[in-house]
Amino acid sequence: MAGVKFSVGEIIRHLRFGYRGVIYGVDPEFSLSDAWYEEVARSRPPKDRPWYHVLVDGSQHPTYVAERHLEASEDRTQVEHPLLGEHFESYDGRRYHPRNVH
Secondary structure, X not given: OOOOOOOOOOEEEEOOOOOEXXXXXXXXXXXXXXXXXXXHOOOOOOOOOOEEEEEEOOOOOEEEEEHHHEEEOOOOXXXXXXXXXXXXXXXXXXXXXXXXXX
């Protein structure tokens, strides 16, 4: 996908909150509701830039994050999340490999 910094399977770190996670979806621009944006996206990141669906390490929930809040994680240890198996089939020590969806 042109114009995106990260791809599915990459391990990232949130710049402000410090959590790690793995990207399981990429939107070239914001795709949730305006109500969600108004309530959750308090720093008002741009809607016309990429946003990422992330499984948060050590959490039970996924999250949705603007690209400007993310960086590649230097910590390559595996992410712990109950939904990993639904989205990924393997981990090679650097990145997760998505399941083939038919």
